[in-house]
Amino acid sequence: MTTTAHAPLRVALLGGGTVGSQVARILTEDAAVLRDRVGAPLELAGIAVRTPDAPRDWQADPALYTTDAETLVDGADVVIELMGGIEPARTLIRRALEAGIAVVTGNKALLAQHGEELYDLASRTGAQLSFEAAVAGAIPILRPLRDSLAGDRVTRVMGIANGTTNFILDRMDTEGASFEDALAEAQRLGYAEADPSADVGGDDAAAKAAILATLAFGTSYTLDQVSVEGITGITAADNEAATEAGYAIKLLAIAERVTAEDGTAGAILRVHPTLVPRQHPLASVHGAFNAVFVEAENAGELMFYGPGAGGAPTASAVMGDTVAIAQRIVRGGPARLRTPVAALPALAPAEAHTSCLVVLRVADQPGVLRRVAAVFEDHGVSIETLRQVQGADGPGASLRVITHRARQRDLDAVVAALGALDVVHDVVSVLRVEGN
Numbered sequence: 001m002t003t004t005a006h007a008p009l010r011v012a013l014l015g016g017g018t019v020g021s022q023v024a025r026i027l028t029e030d031a032a033v034l035r036d037r038v039g040a041p042l043e044l045a046g047i048a049v050r051t052p053d054a055p056r057d058w059q060a061d062p063a064l065y066t067t068d069a070e071t072l073v074d075g076a077d078v079v080i081e082l083m084g085g086i087e088p089a090r091t092l093i094r095r096a097l098e099a100g101i102a103v104v105t106g107n108k109a110l111l112a113q114h115g116e117e118l119y120d121l122a123s124r125t126g127a128q129l130s131f132e133a134a135v136a137g138a139i140p141i142l143r144p145l146r147d148s149l150a151g152d153r154v155t156r157v158m159g160i161a162n163g164t165t166n167f168i169l170d171r172m173d174t175e176g177a178s179f180e181d182a183l184a185e186a187q188r189l190g191y192a193e194a195d196p197s198a199d200v201g202g203d204d205a206a207a208k209a210a211i212l213a214t215l216a217f218g219t220s221y222t223l224d225q226v227s228v229e230g231i232t233g234i235t236a237a238d239n240e241a242a243t244e245a246g247y248a249i250k251l252l253a254i255a256e257r258v259t260a261e262d263g264t265a266g267a268i269l270r271v272h273p274t275l276v277p278r279q280h281p282l283a284s285v286h287g288a289f290n291a292v293f294v295e296a297e298n299a300g301e302l303m304f305y306g307p308g309a310g311g312a313p314t315a316s317a318v319m320g321d322t323v324a325i326a327q328r329i330v331r332g333g334p335a336r337l338r339t340p341v342a343a344l345p346a347l348a349p350a351e352a353h354t355s356c357l358v359v360l361r362v363a364d365q366p367g368v369l370r371r372v373a374a375v376f377e378d379h380g381v382s383i384e385t386l387r388q389v390q391g392a393d394g395p396g397a398s399l400r401v402i403t404h405r406a407r408q409r410d411l412d413a414v415v416a417a418l419g420a421l422d423v424v425h426d427v428v429s430v431l432r433v434e435g436n
Helices: 018-029 031-038 069-074 089-098 108-125 142-148 163-175 179-188 203-217 236-245 311-331 368-378 408-420
Strands: 009-014 042-048 078-081 102-105 154-160 226-228 247-259 265-277 289-296 300-307 353-362 383-390 397-403 424-433
Touching: 009 018, 009 069, 009 311, 018 031, 018 042, 018 311, 031 042, 031 311, 042 069, 069 089, 078 089, 078 311, 089 102, 089 108, 102 108, 102 311, 108 203, 142 203, 154 203, 163 179, 163 236, 163 247, 163 289, 203 226, 203 247, 203 265, 236 247, 236 265, 236 353, 236 383, 236 397, 236 424, 353 368, 353 408, 368 383, 368 397, 368 408, 397 424, 408 424
Parallel strands: 009 042, 009 078, 078 102, 226 265, 265 424
Antiparallel strands: 154 247, 154 289, 247 265, 289 300, 353 397, 353 424, 383 397
16 A cells, blocks of 8 residues: 555535535545545545535535535635536635635636636636536546647637537437427436526537637637527427438537638637538437547547536546646646637637528429529529428428538528528528538
8 A cells, every 4th residue: 555644635625416426425435546646645624515414416424514615615725616607606716716725626607707817816826727527527628628739739629518408419310309308308317407598508518618719729718709509499300401411410619710801810619500411420429428529730630529417427527637736736846827828819700611501491483493592692602402392391392402611691691681582481490511
């Protein structure tokens, strides 16, 4: 057995929910292994919760539960914040960082809104702030972006960053389930919250997109710089059209370097339902799993895949950060601080280049195809495929058009012009296409 003269490191755990319970379990059950890896014991000093006697997935020593989070933070060497939400998490993290205490957090919403404030505070005090668990659960994606690709130039990050929506879309695709039935199943299995709006509305994935872009491009981005569209409007007809064209629908978080029409270099951050070719690796991500596809100038294309949620997988990411910080404390090394290296402004989504599937319900009469095609031509958008399906979306005929890549503003102009045509009864749906 390895012995050490280093004093135990006191770990304050803020939050005793699904992930917090699993972190407490690992700190308790794997104490000997963690001691040997760190070079000092990791002592669970306490668990701050709202209700100490509430039932939990894993029950720690009842004496560890407390409602006094401030005192717990003040006596810690490392603080693990798993409370979620903005407050009191922000105040408690600030309290720790101001005192030079290292912090591990999985709070994506907080980082996406107040990350710059916390990064700056950590830099001023020399405290470590780590957050691998904030994006994609157990998947080690933040460290590769920060460390492994530090000598490369990341051009694009595109991924399935929300397990709940992937589960729902997968059930709609593979089993023909309705959105409502797939959501109900996700809630029954514990993948979706009772209030699933942050997931299905895209806000959860948007917070992760902001964090990924911040690390990938070395510039601080916030949630309000992400264009967001959720999956609540996806229908069986959308899935039918996608399948017929050889695509799967995924909710993707995308951050990419672009050059605007006026020559300005910047980044576009967006979250929306997306058609992905069936042969693309992201199309094969099923259930509640996550996957992040990274493109870099020298490394090329990389994909990171694994469970994106759940107590134990997310706790694994939390403990990875905790052990790394503890080792640094024991060995006396400096904290690893964020070092932005670029000023890449967030640009309007209209500057993005993408393809679209446009589904139209049109009059079934001669000349319609010619008039529809003319709209695309007038706006400089070329058509890759056009298929007519009789009566698929109501009276008249249904046209399913997939475009070549074009600037988003031109695609938006096409859709608006199509909606104004007298031979177009309805623009049934518009879905972007990526991965071609």
